[in-house]
Amino acid sequence: MKAFEAVQHYFNSAADVLGLSDELRTLLATPEREITVQLPVEMDDGRLVSLIGYRVQHNRVRGPMKGGLRYHHEVDLDEVRSLASLMTWKTAVVNIPFGGAKGGVTVDSRAISSREKERITRKFVDEIHELIGPDKDIPAPDMGTDHEVMAWFVNQYNKYEGFNPAVVTGKPVEAYGIPGREEATGRGVGILTIKSLGRLGYKVPGATIAVQGFGNVGSHAAKFLSEAECKVVAVSDLSGGYYNPEGLDIMQVVRYSREHGNSLAGFPGAKAITNDDLLELDVVVLIPAALGGVITTENADRIRAKLIVEAANMPVRPDADDLLAARDITILPDVLANAGGVTVSYFEWAQNRQFYQWNLNRVRGELDHMLSTAFEQVWDLAVEHKVTLRTAAYMVGIQRVALAAKLAGLTS
Numbered sequence: 001m002k003a004f005e006a007v008q009h010y011f012n013s014a015a016d017v018l019g020l021s022d023e024l025r026t027l028l029a030t031p032e033r034e035i036t037v038q039l040p041v042e043m044d045d046g047r048l049v050s051l052i053g054y055r056v057q058h059n060r061v062r063g064p065m066k067g068g069l070r071y072h073h074e075v076d077l078d079e080v081r082s083l084a085s086l087m088t089w090k091t092a093v094v095n096i097p098f099g100g101a102k103g104g105v106t107v108d109s110r111a112i113s114s115r116e117k118e119r120i121t122r123k124f125v126d127e128i129h130e131l132i133g134p135d136k137d138i139p140a141p142d143m144g145t146d147h148e149v150m151a152w153f154v155n156q157y158n159k160y161e162g163f164n165p166a167v168v169t170g171k172p173v174e175a176y177g178i179p180g181r182e183e184a185t186g187r188g189v190g191i192l193t194i195k196s197l198g199r200l201g202y203k204v205p206g207a208t209i210a211v212q213g214f215g216n217v218g219s220h221a222a223k224f225l226s227e228a229e230c231k232v233v234a235v236s237d238l239s240g241g242y243y244n245p246e247g248l249d250i251m252q253v254v255r256y257s258r259e260h261g262n263s264l265a266g267f268p269g270a271k272a273i274t275n276d277d278l279l280e281l282d283v284v285v286l287i288p289a290a291l292g293g294v295i296t297t298e299n300a301d302r303i304r305a306k307l308i309v310e311a312a313n314m315p316v317r318p319d320a321d322d323l324l325a326a327r328d329i330t331i332l333p334d335v336l337a338n339a340g341g342v343t344v345s346y347f348e349w350a351q352n353r354q355f356y357q358w359n360l361n362r363v364r365g366e367l368d369h370m371l372s373t374a375f376e377q378v379w380d381l382a383v384e385h386k387v388t389l390r391t392a393a394y395m396v397g398i399q400r401v402a403l404a405a406k407l408a409g410l411t412s
């Protein structure tokens with residue numbers, strides 16, 4: 001099943017419970033606009049290479065479209081389309097006034113220099129600046145892009161459209177960014193893991209946790225949860241997994257990673273395991289925070305966690321989702337679990353429109369409030385309709401987008 005088909009599968013499961021008409025399904029599922037652009041870029045050695053960039057604008061009925069910009073060698077139109085539609089449901093689940101979009105350039109971000117990355121970014125803006133903007137479509141960082149890329153993006157956009165930092169979020173704090181954006185997704189994962197443990201009747205102190213991926217999201221989630229006295233027993237990154245049944249000292253892991261070029265390779269004080277082993281550990285909570293598609297029909301039977309919190313986008317394949325549900329393993333779905341990032345992006349956009357800098361306490365307080373509200377709504381709906389949390393989350397999102405489409409006169 002390809003990526004967009006997978007999102008459609010979840011969309012249709014929720015649409016069935018809601019009894020949505022075929023006409024409305026087609027309206028809500030179809031992207032509004034798909035842009036493919038050619039990016040001829042000069043590399044440092046003088047070669048001219050022609051890259052392909054995408055921006056899919058899925059739905060704008062609830063507000064300007066919002067979604068990251070990914071630089072990765074596996075980026076293609078289907079992946080961008082799936083992630084754009086996921087953003088429509090995610091922004092609606094947490095009830096921020098945005099639609100959904102996503103962008104990407106097919107390039108290996110680790111194989112290009114910083115100057116090459118800058119030229120790719122500026123060329124991409126050259127091609128799409130008329131189609132984006134603070135009231136139209138607001139990109140943000142994703143895999144392979146960061147606050148530096150966003151600063152180049154704004155600078156290039158301003159040359160065409162005039163000064164307007166609200167055109168992207170995830171900017172450096174010193175250049176119209178917001179404090180707390182970097183930690184936001186991982187912090188949100190932590191907040192919602194604790195709430196889920198409470199609803200499932202587990203004690204938070206001592207709850208065992210395994211985290212796959214120790215980048216931005218995984219490291220901040222692990223830090224938040226260890227500060228809440230959970231026992232983080234395993235972490236991993238591209239170099240492999242590190243397991244200590246007594247619990248890892250997460251600040252030591254963070255320091256080690258920082259001092260070793262963002263790699264955990266050779267981390268002492270823990271048993272080396274594989275990324276596959278980590279997924280199958282006997283823990284209360286499993287947090288996949290690296291890649292999509294890591295839990296499949298191949299390994300679903302061997303998953304021993306009681307709760308899976310989807311920090312990454314689509315880490316569980318749809319057919320594995322059914323197997324896990326049949327085994328009563330609770331999944332907190334990506335559209336809710338990792339929505340902390342886009343929520344603080346919304347605060348950044350609002351801050352830019354007000355030209356008033358928010359402080360960290362305000363960001364954290366409002367993030368907690370918005371995620372907690374969404375969590376309670378989704379959990380209660382799941383209980384009421386006896387459906388999974390994923391179906392309930394899609395139901396919340398779809399209902400909000402459908403109502404907005406109706407009020408706008410787009411459907412009867």
Ligand SMILES: NC(=O)c1ccc[n+]([C@@H]2O[C@H](COP(=O)([O-])OP(=O)(O)OC[C@H]3O[C@@H](n4cnc5c(N)ncnc54)[C@H](O)[C@@H]3O)[C@@H](O)[C@H]2O)c1
Binds near residue numbers: 142213217
């Ligand atoms: N950053 C955000 O705000 C945000 C928001 C929503 C969703 N997400 C999703 O969360 C996931 C992680 O994002 P991030 O921002 O932390 O990325 P990142 O690049 O900062 O970190 C990714 C981590 O995963 C590890 N990794 C990469 N390939 C791996 C593999 N094959 N096996 C195991 N580990 C591997 C890397 O070593 C790194 O530790 C992605 O799926 C992303 O789409 C991120």
